[in-house]
Amino acid sequence: MKAFFTLLIYRAILPLLFLIAFPGWVVKMLRRGGFGTALNERIGLYFDPPDFEPSHAIHLHAISVGETIIAIKLLREWQNIYPDTRFVLATGTATGHQTATGANIPDLRVTYAPLDFTWMIKSYLNRFEPSQIVLIEGETWPNLLRFAEKKHIPVSLANARISPRSARRFNFFASYLRPFFSKLSCVCIQEKEHRSIWENLGIHSDNIHLTGSIKFDPQSSTIPEQRPDFREMLERFGKGRPIILAASTFSGEEALIASAIRDADPNALPVIVPRHAERRHEVSQALDRAGFHVTLRSSFETPLQPENAVFVIDTTGELATWTAHADAVIIGKSFLSTGGQNPAEAILANKPLILGPHMENFQPLVRHLHAAEAALIARNSEEISAAIRRALNPSFSQKLTQNASAILSSHHGATQRHLKVLHLQTKTA
Numbered sequence: 001m002k003a004f005f006t007l008l009i010y011r012a013i014l015p016l017l018f019l020i021a022f023p024g025w026v027v028k029m030l031r032r033g034g035f036g037t038a039l040n041e042r043i044g045l046y047f048d049p050p051d052f053e054p055s056h057a058i059h060l061h062a063i064s065v066g067e068t069i070i071a072i073k074l075l076r077e078w079q080n081i082y083p084d085t086r087f088v089l090a091t092g093t094a095t096g097h098q099t100a101t102g103a104n105i106p107d108l109r110v111t112y113a114p115l116d117f118t119w120m121i122k123s124y125l126n127r128f129e130p131s132q133i134v135l136i137e138g139e140t141w142p143n144l145l146r147f148a149e150k151k152h153i154p155v156s157l158a159n160a161r162i163s164p165r166s167a168r169r170f171n172f173f174a175s176y177l178r179p180f181f182s183k184l185s186c187v188c189i190q191e192k193e194h195r196s197i198w199e200n201l202g203i204h205s206d207n208i209h210l211t212g213s214i215k216f217d218p219q220s221s222t223i224p225e226q227r228p229d230f231r232e233m234l235e236r237f238g239k240g241r242p243i244i245l246a247a248s249t250f251s252g253e254e255a256l257i258a259s260a261i262r263d264a265d266p267n268a269l270p271v272i273v274p275r276h277a278e279r280r281h282e283v284s285q286a287l288d289r290a291g292f293h294v295t296l297r298s299s300f301e302t303p304l305q306p307e308n309a310v311f312v313i314d315t316t317g318e319l320a321t322w323t324a325h326a327d328a329v330i331i332g333k334s335f336l337s338t339g340g341q342n343p344a345e346a347i348l349a350n351k352p353l354i355l356g357p358h359m360e361n362f363q364p365l366v367r368h369l370h371a372a373e374a375a376l377i378a379r380n381s382e383e384i385s386a387a388i389r390r391a392l393n394p395s396f397s398q399k400l401t402q403n404a405s406a407i408l409s410s411h412h413g414a415t416q417r418h419l420k421v422l423h424l425q426t427k428t429a
Contacts, residue, residue, distance in 0.1 A: 063096065066342060122147060132422070163339075182202030212412075216344045216408055245326035248331070251336070254310075262292075270292075270310045271322060292308055323346055328392060329354070330355075330388075343362065352401055
């Protein structure tokens, strides 16, 4: 009865949520170049004959860019171990789609994941006939789960992520969510303390597997490396300057962090990497108002005022390389927004970490980093400046990076542990 009631409410609310979100979605697609990238697939419309599709392939669903990167890591390892396996990677955003196609993985079909309306899901499943669907991190959709079950397609959840906020919601609404979550064939969890939450959502304990996080797995990650042309650009601002990188910043954080860097060390060069490159004009204006001279990566010229310069990286796909050139890394979306961004890349590059107070999406990793004195936490401009000064101390920096690497090592081999579980699901399908 609760399943019927929940589904009834979901079917009533879904169109309303779509209408509310649609204008903002259109704006994002315009900004990020999504139009012209087969967006018709998002609503289950396909123009090419189905004969050209890789039927009975393994489908990975990764809605955001971050999830797409995780899916690509998993997919590459899967292909290495099982080279004859075919894959389809379904994304939910234009930037995720661009990331997937830009990975240049041979024979990979990149599509858009359909919205969770009944006819769209049916169209997608009938066209591709997946042998298994692997959802990345948390994209569980009731209609997808229902119709996949009817077609006897196993649906697994990889790298399952639960924030404290999600945990409270899951526990409160467990009786209503259980009929849908229980349809999952298996769940690969990152932390052992999450097991009870998934059991409460109806997953049998035998189908819950502690694998660690693919996102934080050093074994399947590429260590960020420096590039000579990047070093040359940085040196044009002045040789020997400390490089403080602000990674994946959100609105309002750029001026806050750049000012804190200037207060910490006037000789330090702020390198700002906005989460969304299309915000370049907004970022430039905010930094200009704060008294900085902005140089954009996309139109690089030798800065005219290097002593008061900020270097804004408004190109995509380069964050890891710029991280390799940094002396300290400040994680964005953790000061004036909530959730935070992935700190693993900086840890892999052996860079001291400075985090804001809002890293909810990366708990309990951040809690472990804090407890092990493996990262610095700053709540405001003054604390960011103080943290930068500490991070630039060589002996203290070495202690931070060693402790952080030790924390990350607990996820070593997570990708292969996932494969041992997920490939078995496919073979028994």
